[in-house]
Amino acid sequence: MINLFQFIPEIFILSLILITLCFGLFNKDRAISLNTLGFILLSILLLNYGKDFYSSTQITLNTINLFVLSKIILSIGSILFILLLKRPLKNENLYRYEYVLFLLFAILGSFVLISSNNFLTAFIGLELQSLSLYLMAAFNTKNLSSNEAGIKYFSLGALSSGFLLFGISMIYYDTGSFNIQNLDNFTAISEIGLSLVLISLFFKVSAAPFHIWTPDVYEGSPTISTLFFATLPKFASLIFLFRVYQELNISDIKSLNYIFQMVCAISLLVGVYGAITQKVIKRLLAFSSINHIGFMLLGIMSYQFMSEGTLFFYLIIYLITTFGIFAVLLNLRTVDGEFTKISQLKGLRFTSNSKSISMLVFFFSLAGIPPFAGFFAKFFILSASINDGFILLSIIAVLSSVIAAFYYLTIIKNMFFNKSEIELLDDNNKTGKVMFISSGIIITLFFIYPDPLINLVDNLFK
Amino acid sequence: MSFPILSMLILTPIIGALTLSISSSTQLKNKTIFLSGLWITTGEFLLSLLLPIFYDKSKNGYQFIEFHTWFDKFDINYYVGVDGVSIPLILLTTFLVPICLLCSINSIQNRAKEFVIYFLLLESFIIGVFVSIDIVIFYVFFEAVLIPMFLIIGIWGGENRLYATFKFFLYTLAGSVLMLLAIIYIISKVKSGNIELISDFTFDQQIELVLFLCFFASFAVKVPMFPFHTWLPDAHVQAPTSGSVILAGVLLKLGAYGFIRLSLPFFEYASIYFQPMIFALSCVAIVYTSIVALRQLDMKKMIAYSSVAHMGFVTIGIFTLTQDGINGAYFQMISHGIVSAALFLIVGVVYERHHTRMISDYSGVTNVMPKYSFFFMVFMLSSVGLPGTSGFVGEFLVIMSTISVSVYLTFFTAIGVILGASYMLLLYKNINFGDLKSDIKQLADLTNIEIFYFSCLAFLTMLLGIYPKLLFEMINKSISLSII
Numbered sequence: 001m002i003n004l005f006q007f008i009p010e011i012f013i014l015s016l017i018l019i020t021l022c023f024g025l026f027n028k029d030r031a032i033s034l035n036t037l038g039f040i041l042l043s044i045l046l047l048n049y050g051k052d053f054y055s056s057t058q059i060t061l062n063t064i065n066l067f068v069l070s071k072i073i074l075s076i077g078s079i080l081f082i083l084l085l086k087r088p089l090k091n092e093n094l095y096r097y098e099y100v101l102f103l104l105f106a107i108l109g110s111f112v113l114i115s116s117n118n119f120l121t122a123f124i125g126l127e128l129q130s131l132s133l134y135l136m137a138a139f140n141t142k143n144l145s146s147n148e149a150g151i152k153y154f155s156l157g158a159l160s161s162g163f164l165l166f167g168i169s170m171i172y173y174d175t176g177s178f179n180i181q182n183l184d185n186f187t188a189i190s191e192i193g194l195s196l197v198l199i200s201l202f203f204k205v206s207a208a209p210f211h212i213w214t215p216d217v218y219e220g221s222p223t224i225s226t227l228f229f230a231t232l233p234k235f236a237s238l239i240f241l242f243r244v245y246q247e248l249n250i251s252d253i254k255s256l257n258y259i260f261q262m263v264c265a266i267s268l269l270v271g272v273y274g275a276i277t278q279k280v281i282k283r284l285l286a287f288s289s290i291n292h293i294g295f296m297l298l299g300i301m302s303y304q305f306m307s308e309g310t311l312f313f314y315l316i317i318y319l320i321t322t323f324g325i326f327a328v329l330l331n332l333r334t335v336d337g338e339f340t341k342i343s344q345l346k347g348l349r350f351t352s353n354s355k356s357i358s359m360l361v362f363f364f365s366l367a368g369i370p371p372f373a374g375f376f377a378k379f380f381i382l383s384a385s386i387n388d389g390f391i392l393l394s395i396i397a398v399l400s401s402v403i404a405a406f407y408y409l410t411i412i413k414n415m416f417f418n419k420s421e422i423e424l425l426d427d428n429n430k431t432g433k434v435m436f437i438s439s440g441i442i443i444t445l446f447f448i449y450p451d452p453l454i455n456l457v458d459n460l461f462k
Numbered sequence: 463m464s465f466p467i468l469s470m471l472i473l474t475p476i477i478g479a480l481t482l483s484i485s486s487s488t489q490l491k492n493k494t495i496f497l498s499g500l501w502i503t504t505g506e507f508l509l510s511l512l513l514p515i516f517y518d519k520s521k522n523g524y525q526f527i528e529f530h531t532w533f534d535k536f537d538i539n540y541y542v543g544v545d546g547v548s549i550p551l552i553l554l555t556t557f558l559v560p561i562c563l564l565c566s567i568n569s570i571q572n573r574a575k576e577f578v579i580y581f582l583l584l585e586s587f588i589i590g591v592f593v594s595i596d597i598v599i600f601y602v603f604f605e606a607v608l609i610p611m612f613l614i615i616g617i618w619g620g621e622n623r624l625y626a627t628f629k630f631f632l633y634t635l636a637g638s639v640l641m642l643l644a645i646i647y648i649i650s651k652v653k654s655g656n657i658e659l660i661s662d663f664t665f666d667q668q669i670e671l672v673l674f675l676c677f678f679a680s681f682a683v684k685v686p687m688f689p690f691h692t693w694l695p696d697a698h699v700q701a702p703t704s705g706s707v708i709l710a711g712v713l714l715k716l717g718a719y720g721f722i723r724l725s726l727p728f729f730e731y732a733s734i735y736f737q738p739m740i741f742a743l744s745c746v747a748i749v750y751t752s753i754v755a756l757r758q759l760d761m762k763k764m765i766a767y768s769s770v771a772h773m774g775f776v777t778i779g780i781f782t783l784t785q786d787g788i789n790g791a792y793f794q795m796i797s798h799g800i801v802s803a804a805l806f807l808i809v810g811v812v813y814e815r816h817h818t819r820m821i822s823d824y825s826g827v828t829n830v831m832p833k834y835s836f837f838f839m840v841f842m843l844s845s846v847g848l849p850g851t852s853g854f855v856g857e858f859l860v861i862m863s864t865i866s867v868s869v870y871l872t873f874f875t876a877i878g879v880i881l882g883a884s885y886m887l888l889l890y891k892n893i894n895f896g897d898l899k900s901d902i903k904q905l906a907d908l909t910n911i912e913i914f915y916f917s918c919l920a921f922l923t924m925l926l927g928i929y930p931k932l933l934f935e936m937i938n939k940s941i942s943l944s945i946i
Contacts, residue, residue, distance in 0.1 A: 309535070
């Protein structure tokens with residue numbers, strides 16, 4: 001008898017999908033706002049009873065906490081995303097309720113992925129997530145580059161899924177089990193299989209050298225979809241990667257650990273070198289996200305220092321910052337369409353106080369300069385990694401963040417020092433405005449008073 | 463004392479900046495904004511005057527201590543306090559910031575509100591560096607200083623400001639991140655960020671050398687020492703007058719302060735080990751940059767190079783590791799803070815009137831601006847190190863203390879003094895004497911505001927030159943504790 005109790009979050013989302021499917025036919029506005037309510041309910045449910053869902057299973061308490069915390073973050077992220085998506089979609093004439101359906105499927109996939117203890121379930125979750133993402137990338141069907149992004153994403157993603165399946169089958173051949181926990185006696189075959197699985201996961205989180213799709217897909221997709229790619233699914237895949245690392249004790253397997261370190265170093269460097277010459281802001285953000293993935297991988301490798309705390313601190317700050325940046329970008333439009341180039345930011349200081357100052361906060365925070373929370377995020381990751389003896393990687397990480405500071409400064413330069421050349425239109429999206437201003441304030445406040453965040457992470461991991 | 467005076471010092475400018483930023487910018491006139499900024503910073507100055515009054519010179523250790531837990535888990539605390547080494551620098555900061563605002567009332571016309579806000583933030587961050595006795599908040603403030611300075615140079619700077627401000631920011635950041643790694647390593651070893659506890663801890667010798675170099679990278683860029691000094695002339699030339707003043711007056715001292723406060727007590731073995739390297743670099747800095755300064759065509763660049771030379775005295779003095787040497791170095795820091803700030807203001811005065819900084823564009827200024835030439839002379843002589851001005855005491859002590867180390871060192875530092883005199887006198891001669899050029903005939907002499915702040919600065923130089931005990935009384939005890 002399967003205990004359905006532990007699937008409540010997933011079932012909840014599934015029923016939301018069904019309701020939206022039926023209801024959206026008649027009134028898409030209502031269907032979408034219903035989802036907001038649904039996710040608020042889900043977050044409250046998870047906050048209060050999250051741990052009880054899994055109490056009847058044999059999962060360790062730490063892992064349960066990981067599930068609950070990441071699911072809470074995902075549902076809160078979805079609330080923000082659903083609140084934000086209306087205006088940008090309307091601007092592109094794309095306001096259809098199917099978009100929310102894709103979002104729901106992606107979140108469902110992420111939920112399944114996070115809490116799967118079995119490679120096959122993980123594969124299903126990952127596929128469910130990715131297929132929705134391909135559709136979201138190509139959602140602007142009349143736009144050539146959006147289609148291109150979708151196709152690119154799909155074909156490369158399918159390739160990586162192939163890798164994943166192949167890896168899983170090799171592991172199965174070797175151990176006779178799909179379970180993630182029971183891989184004690186490793187042979188070369190399951191090592192190769194596991195490395196293929198890792199490659200696929202690195203592809204999903206866009207770690208270099210498996211990052212080639214990222215800039216193109218980021219650039220081509222509608223900006224609102226890019227926001228989604230950059231945050232929630234990536235977060236879920238990263239959590240799963242973290243679980244694989246932790247449960248399979250990859251730190252003990254020399255070859256895989258080596259791969260991990262190499263990927264981390266390459267991501268840190270490719271991210272910054274790729275970003276320097278970019279002229280399109282979404283491409284720049286794509287490369288900068290690769291650099292940040294490097295930091296997160298460093299956090300995954302040195303998780304023993306403060307359990308999951310360092311990683312989660314970094315992830316949460318990164319998510320808030322990314323949400324803020326995209327909320328600003330979504331609020332800006334040029335006269336002839338979507339805002340794309342960094343040079344179009346010129347003179348933003350003169351047209352909008354709130355946007356330029358929030359952007360200043362976000363980019364200095366991403367660069368890890370105090371007094372913003374990004375500094376402590378990097379500080380914790382670095383202290384964890386130095387404590388665990390990854391000195392060389394830490395040096396690479398800080399040097400890469402100096403180079404990263406250069407292109408963040410370039411953006412700030414455009415906003416603050418240059419006179420505007422083209423007219424930027426303010427979209428006057430109230431929710432977006434509230435979102436980026438509050439993200440900016442949160443980023444500053446978490447620096448001065450980080451206790452709420454630390455306590456949240458702490459309580460869940462004790 | 464239960465009154466949290468140090469937190470007040472840090473918070474007052476921030477609160478002022480927040481209030482200013484909330485007020486609507488379109489209704490306020492530039493003058494009102496500057497006046498409110500002046501009120502805030504003058505209040506801050508008066509507040510900081512409480513420090514030397516209530517500071518107990520007979521006691522060891524830090525005073526006015528405040529302690530709040532920040533990150534329980536990582537042992538990072540908001541832990542501030544002052545001793546004799548930090549108080550004069552805090553006073554220097556709070557004294558210079560109102561002057562910076564005063565001198566820019568006329569020259570900063572656009573975006574005045576932002577300007578005042580950035581200056582207020584800058585002030586509180588700088589004070590934060592001087593009061594922190596936890597290594598992490600030291601780093602936090604040390605880094606945070608970059609942001610307002612980056613914006614000040616970038617927005618109100620000269621033609622090539624982008625290059626200068628990027629160079630400034632990236633150079634300093636590249637140095638600082640190495641220090642960040644060293645700090646993290648130290649915390650992982652000592653399990654605390656408290657400066658006093660770290661001073662008591664002895665590291666493995668090889669590791670200590672590496673850690674010292676990491677700190678050195680950061681402070682040497684800030685000071686700036688010889689191979690890392692190239693950002694300074696660019697930043698100075700492009701910065702607005704007020705930016706140069708605060709840069710030369712206070713920001714350069716952050717590096718030297720870091721050497722005294724952190725490097726010496728933390729790494730005793732490494733400080734002795736690297737002594738020759740630092741002497742060599744400082745000697746090169748003194749002689750080389752003095753010669754470079756001799757050939758400069760741009761006034762600001764010349765004074766910028768002279769700053770590098772003067773800070774060379776400071777690093778030599780600090781690393782003689784004797785009481786006299788560090789005392790002299792510290793005195794030189796304060797004196798250079800006042801004098802170079804004044805010299806940049808002097809350049810700013812003529813630049814504002816004539817819009818050129820080239821030395822060749824001026825000649826015979828003394829005919830039209832007698833008061834200006836007078837103040838110029840006072841500060842020029844102080845920079846040269848004439849007895850009776852503050853410049854003399856510091857240089858004298860440093861040179862004297864070098865004798866105990868090596869006579870060659872004394873020789874090179876003394877050459878620096880001569881070269882310093884030659885380029886400063888040359889600058890003064892070229893600008894003030896000679897035939898009156900026709901296009902500067904209509905230059906107006908100093909206004910009352912300018913006379914006011916120049917006389918404040920001149921008074922301080924004379925006071926410290928004639929009665930140096932005022933400063934030594936304050937710092938003697940604290941410095942004797944940081945010597946090995």
